[in-house]
Amino acid sequence: MLEKETINFEKTVIAGVITQNQSEEKLSEYLDELEFLTFTAGGEVIKRFSQKMERPNPKTFLGTGKIEEINLYIKENDVKTIIFDDELTPAQQKNIQKVLDVKVLDRTNLILDIFAQRAETSYARTQVELAQYQYLLPRLTGMWTHLERQRGGIGMRGPGETEIETDRRIVRDRIALLKEKIKTIDRQMSVQRGNRGALVRVALVGYTNVGKSTLMNVISKSEVFVENKLFATLDTTVRKVVIKNLPFLLSDTVGFIRKLPTQLVESFKSTLDEVREADLLLHVVDISHPEFEDHIASVNQILQDIKSMGKPTIMVFNKID
Template sequence: MIEKKDIALEKVALVGIITQDQDQEKSKEYLDELEFLTFTAGGEVVRRYTQKMNVPNPKTFIGSGKMEDVMHFVKENEVGTVIFDDELSPAQERNISKILNCKILDRTNLILDIFAQRAQTSYARTQVELAQCEYLLPRLKGMWTHLERQKGGIGMRGPGETEIETDRRIVRDKIALLKAKIKTIDKQMAVQRGNRGKMVRVALVGYTNVGKSTLMNVISKSEVFAENKLFATLDTTVRKVVIGNLPFLVSDTVGFIRKLPTQLVESFKSTLDEVREADLLLHVVDISHSNFEEHIESVNQILDEIQSKDKPTIMVFNKIDAYKPEPLDEDEGELEGTKANYTIEDWKNTWMAKLGDNVLFISALNKENLEEFRKRVYKEIREIHITRFPYNHFLYPDVEDIT
């Protein structure tokens, strides 16, 4: 349940479609996620629209009848923003804007806006600005008259409001400058990574809002920013951790999401170097989320894109304290829906435990089963370390001997 704050939130309507590839259940799931994204950006969803279609309307995304319904609602309820669940073409965006006469965003634009809010360092801001410029470039035609009457709010951060008098040539020049700046920072970061020596590197990866930063705080005893919002972490944080007198580095990376904008994947590939250069991945999963299997698939797809899918990985199912199962067939080896609490042994009898040799069940927030987590991580890191420094094996105890 999304909590409302006392501040005035921007009124937003959401629009999605149901197709052969995206049934009603999946469409609802995507709109739920889009609503959470909207809340994260500072908006309040007052209405959701869906329409069954074989393919999106090439001119207005949805049909004329449904568009008329949206138009009347927007006008009668003074809705300032309508957000579409899929990326709109420049032509669709212009046509819809003329009909609804309000701010029109798509999922890509919304995610870019959240990234613009969340970017803290110069590096992150540069990456986000590059992604925004690349998104903006094909949409320049006829865009500025539409933007002149929209001052601030969701989707208007970054170059969207500061480059109103620009043209394609200026935006292309800016993209070239931003890429050059990122390239320079990348070289500096590569030197920093090289200076860390041969310490074993561990990277936390996973869908956004699965508890990576909370887990980072627990294992590194540090205060990494953690919040129950999407994309709370943008900048990679690296901490030194010691288990059983064996030191290693842990990095907390940006969370992934379904339908992640291509521009962001490209812009943040350099940030994801921490993942590419890691010796071990901790794939954190929010087991309390009803669609965590799709989240796993989305993360694996992005890991594949950055050539990191085959790295040694521990699957860490987090938030076991928040899991609320539905009654299922006992033959499937699922948790009973009538039981109030589940032991770690109960979890180990589920199908999730059979996904591989390295599967753990924890609650980072409640610090549940962290001892087994520490021992499993230590075991993996010790093996990597001994492979790298075989003459040091006697310095580090077996996993059974660590405290």
């Protein structure tokens, strides 16, 4: 008998808030998605925490009582990581980490981590690295908690702060370098797009994991990587397709998601240029998903953000069976 492959998933808890703008039902949907994101990144969600509040606590996101409840659960169940559904401020992240003493991530951080795992080409890796550094820059002080724990001693104040400043400079230099690298590749890709001639361009767009790559494989009879996880495709794949003597170019693009980090939209600008320059969009929808209408709205919002909303669009309902 074959032995079942054992994967060590990281024990994780997730947390979110119910506010005037986010009902309990809505939070439940978001936490379902956060759980799938966590699984994609290699984590196992063993508990969810939520709290009803007017607005998130500026110091610890959740109320102090709820943070204590989570702290107790984390200690009793040997949890390694907590992931919040909304982006935490650098101060919130630092304060929560002080109390819980485990890895504290937010949705943005998690999505960036998945993108980093999925980036295959040097271009995708450059784009992800840029987004990660932009996210990291305001949070650098939190990285120096190991110095703060020893800060009772004489002379500890200076070096820590000096190192943070040095790190900031290194990160800023790296960001500038990556932006230059991306500009160079963007120019090359723009030339490549120009060289494709006057063929009609069709771009597949849609929420992540709706089956765009599967559809791409069927239409173009090609082998594009497909997996039942979020963000399986990061790099744009372009194929020449001929249907009934009509040739056209078909491109598969990165999937969209609700609360997509702005850093990613910015650094994946060139990948999204395939959408901007397309003559026709095929908007793929997973009709079997209970929140498919919400997914359509999220995709439309991002299309609006990248000024591609007015393009001729055919909606393709996938997973209809």
